[in-house]
Amino acid sequence: MANIYDYLEWRGDVTFDMRPFNDVDNLVLSILVYLDFSGVVPSEDQGGSVSLGDACKSLLQKGGGDVAPFVRSVTGMDTQLVRLAAESQRFGDVRLSAYADIVDPARALQFAAIQYDLPHAGTYVAFRGTDSTLVGWRENLMISFRITAAQEEAARYLERAIIRADAPEHEASIMVGGHSKGANLAEYAAASCSDHLRQRVTCVYSNDGPGMAPEVMPQSTRQILKDKLRLIVPVYSVIGMIFARTDEKRMVVASTASGIDQHDMATWQVRRDGMQEVDELSPDCQRLNKSLAAWVDGIPLDERERVTNEVFDALQAGGASTFNQVGATPEAMQQVVRALGTTDERTRKLAIDLIQRTIDSSVGAMRNATKHAFEDAVGRLLGARPQRVGVVPTRRGRPKIKVYIES
Secondary structure, three states, rough: OHHHHHHHHHHOOOOOOOOOOOOEEEHHHHHOOEEEEEOOOOOOOOOEEHHHHHHHHHHHOOOOOOOHHHEOOOOOOOOHHHHHHHHHOOOOEEEEEEEEEEEEEEHHHHEEEEEEEEOEEEEEEEEEOOOEEEEHHHHHHHHHOOOOOHHHHHHHHHHHHHHOOOOOOOOOEEEEEEEEEHHHHHHHHHHHHOOOOOOEEEEEEEEEEOOOOOOOOOOOOHHHHHHOOOOEEEOOOHHHHHHOOOOOOOEEOOEEOOHHHHHHHHHHOEEEEEEOOOOOOOHHHHHHHHHHHHHHOOOHEEEEEEEEHHHHHHOOOOOOEEEEHOOOOHHHHHHHHHHHOOOHHHHHHHHHHHHHHHOOOOOOHHHHHHHHHHHHHHHHHHHOOOEEEEEEEEEOOOEEEEEEEEO
């Protein structure tokens, strides 16, 4: 089974004038926007552009041959993928410009975007998905009750990009896309820009991104964008099915991962000119999505904001700015638990579930440094019965926090 690494080796020497842009090219550009190109790719105010090959070489030099310090996601992107793309004839000469990267906790804003100008293939505007910051994850829940600052920022950015693409040196075709929250930003931006600018957009790629809450945006992006909207999800899609409209057409693709790990685009299966499609979502995934939809529907619109703020105010109570920092010290965890103690049961359960699902391999250090404090804190939080908390490996080797209830 092949993935985008294989695709870059197969198609690396095939330029866009030889083979047109396809769905897999969209994956490559949507994953590369997770790189922090600060100081490498010019901003909108600076103007100018740099080739993908040169930009990636600069990052590799800054990182001592490793791009890991510049990856702003939980995707499987690594140095090999970046090298393959940068050294290929297909992507190496793509011009990168108008890089934006904003994190503003005061506005609950995490936003990043880039403009790719493709030789003989038009322009692709990519929005970055959620990074590891608590600000970014707060935004993920905020789409359930309001238009977010990132969505508004994306709409303004896309309008400026379309206007820039009117310049003689750019091709006519304008594509928009992203992954996860970045896909939601792409959908919202394209659906929200003015009619005459939207006419310039030929395709909007949503790669496993959440939709819009109908209470917030009654007219779906599909109704506005019609056949321009291309929804792509893995066979086990959770994030990409949040606020999904049942009548929407979407492409379901195979993945080498299991469960929610299929959200990682690097695990999606591809062919030489497209995706490896399957008939439908897995039965287990369909059951989970029904449960999640029922959970969201069970919270009135005017309550969603309160629950979201309580969860993330508590997670940040110990001074953390990312999920990995929530349990960095016993003192920080105690602050989080103390803040959660003033919330209702639904909020506490959501907060614990978020920590469990998003903590990565750094939990190994937490096992030694904060295990006893975490056990004691969660024990008091969940009730009076004796309890213990363990860190257990999954089949993919990723640790998982598990609470054991003992009689």
